[in-house]
Amino acid sequence: MITESKIQEYLRTLRNGGIIENPKLELKKEWWNLHEELGISEFIKDTTALANTFGGNGFIIIGIDEKTGEVFDSPFPANNKINDPTKLGNIIYSKVQEPFTAEFYSYTIENKNLVVVEIRESFNKPHIIKNHKTSKKEIQNYIPIRKSTGTYPADKFDLDLMYSNRNMSIPNYKLDLFIPKVTQTFEQTYNSKRGFAINVSILNSGQRTNIVTSGEITIFKDNEAKFKFEMKQFLCKTDETNGWKNMNKQEYIILQPNEIRNLSIGFFVPEDQAPEFFLDHRRGLKNYQLQLSINDVKNIPCISDLFTAKKNII
Numbered sequence: 530m531i532t533e534s535k536i537q538e539y540l541r542t543l544r545n546g547g548i549i550e551n552p553k554l555e556l557k558k559e560w561w562n563l564h565e566e567l568g569i570s571e572f573i574k575d576t577t578a579l580a581n582t583f584g585g586n587g588f589i590i591i592g593i594d595e596k597t598g599e600v601f602d603s604p605f606p607a608n609n610k611i612n613d614p615t616k617l618g619n620i621i622y623s624k625v626q627e628p629f630t631a632e633f634y635s636y637t638i639e640n641k642n643l644v645v646v647e648i649r650e651s652f653n654k655p656h657i658i659k660n661h662k663t664s665k666k667e668i669q670n671y672i673p674i675r676k677s678t679g680t681y682p683a684d685k686f687d688l689d690l691m692y693s694n695r696n697m698s699i700p701n702y703k704l705d706l707f708i709p710k711v712t713q714t715f716e717q718t719y720n721s722k723r724g725f726a727i728n729v730s731i732l733n734s735g736q737r738t739n740i741v742t743s744g745e746i747t748i749f750k751d752n753e754a755k756f757k758f759e760m761k762q763f764l765c766k767t768d769e770t771n772g773w774k775n776m777n778k779q780e781y782i783i784l785q786p787n788e789i790r791n792l793s794i795g796f797f798v799p800e801d802q803a804p805e806f807f808l809d810h811r812r813g814l815k816n817y818q819l820q821l822s823i824n825d826v827k828n829i830p831c832i833s834d835l836f837t838a839k840k841n842i843i
Contacts, residue, residue, distance in 0.1 A: 530834070531588050531645050533636055539590070540638075543598030552675040553579060553587040556595035559603055560644075563611045570662045572617070573624050578673035578680045579648040580629040580656045581691070587650075587675075592643035604642035605633065614709050615791065618730055622789045626657040626670075630707050630732050630789075652699045653734060653787055654691035655683060703735040704784070704831040706821060713839045714810075717773075719761050719797040723807065726764075726795040729821065729833075733784035741782035744823035746796055749835070750816055756806055758796035760823070765792050794821075814838040 539549055539556070549556070555575060562568030579587030592603030606612055611620070614633045622628045632647045661671035672683040683691070707730040717726040727746070733739045744760035762773045763782055773795065774780035784790055798806050809817070818835040825831070 530634060530647060531590075533638070536590065536593075536636065536638060536643070536645075540593070540598045540600070543593075543595070549595070550677060552582050552677060553584045555579070555587075555589045555675075556593045557589060557591045557603075558594050558599075558601050560591055560606055563606055563609050567662060567664060569611075569620060573621065573658055574661060574671075574673050574680065576621065576631055576646065576648055577625055577629075577656050577658055578675045580651045581654050581672060581674040581683060581687075582676075583690070583694070585650050587648040589646040589648075590643060591646070592638075592641060600639045600641045600643070602641045603644060605635065605644055615728065615730065618707060618789070619791065624659055626659055627653045627655070627787050628732070628789055629653065629656055630705055630730070632707060632710075634710055649705070651734075652695060654695055655688060699734070699736050701735050701737045702739055702825055702827045702829055703733075704739060704741070704823065704825050704829075705732040705734050706730075706823065706831055706833040707732065708821060708833050708836050710834075711837050711839060714814075717762075717793070717795045719795055722797060722800070723803050724758075724761065724795055724797045725810070726793045727819075727821070728791070728793050730789055730791050731782065731784060731823070732789045733786055736786055738786065739784050740826040741784070741823050742826060742828075743776070744794070744821065747820050747822070748814070749818045749820070755817070756802060758798055760794055761797045762795040763792050764795070765790055 542549060561572040563572065575589060592601045611617060618631060621631060629651050630649055634645045634647065636643045636645065655672045658671040661668040673680050674683045674687055712727055714725050714727045717724050731741065746758050746760070747754050748756040760776065762775050764773050782790065782792065818837055820835050821833040823831050
């Protein structure tokens with residue numbers, strides 16, 4: 530995750546006449562035009578290029594002029610059919626072979642709203658855009674990569690390096706969690722008792738089929754764990770059954786290699802904690818931070834970053 534002080538450092542460099550030459554960093558004055566197919570195609574190209582580029586996590590900072598360092602108000606689009614990070618994640622999953630995870634963070638710089646898109650370092654390269662569209666042509670199986678500050682098609686040397694790195698780097702079992710920095714929770718019963726749920730995305734970035742066998746959510750206040758609830762059920766809307774599945778009955782979350790599943794995960798709240806928890810919940814959990822942890826078939830934990838809940842969510 531990029532820091533506010535790092536963004537300020539970039540601004541000082543640009544305003545002093547400097548140039549930022551970092552293939553893992555892109556600065557944009559404004560959002561892609563997500564109302565149109567060509568704008569969505571540009572979003573896919575830019576994020577995929579960062580996922581294919583070597584050198585750690587990649588970042589796109591939206592709201593900064595890369596030539597002058599001027600800051601523009603660029604919040605996440607609100608008046609658009611693609612109006613939350615999960616929907617953009619779904620687009621990546623549908624349009625890219627070997628999909629990757631993108632995370633979105635909001636910052637306030639000089640009283641302007643900026644968004645940073647973070648593309649975590651990938652060990653599943655190459656990521657291939659199935660059908661890339663420009664105003665002049667369509668390109669099938671397009672593999673973009675950033676070199677210096679530009680985006681180019683990957684050449685044979687790039688592909689050889691990607692496959693070599695992939696064979697050495699991909700573990701057999703590895704899960705990645707994606708949860709928006711501010712996410713919604715909602716009331717969801719479990720065995721006719723009170724509970725709640727959150728929406729998450731889970732990526733199997735390992736080489737083998739993996740299974741989520743258990744999990745828990747911890748809720749912190751003033752850096753201390755106040756509540757801890759066990760993961761009991763899940764709902765995957767793409768499944769034909771389209772119903773809640775009970776993990777106590779060994780109905781586990783199964784993911785094939787490179788598969789992303791968008792899920793609602795439910796937690797049971799014990800009766801002795803329910804009155805206090807749901808009272809705080811209705812107040813919006815304003816002063817709380819949440820963290821999800823899941824375990825896979827090898828009992829390897831995957832822990833999310835801290836996130837907060839939207840206000841008035843029940």
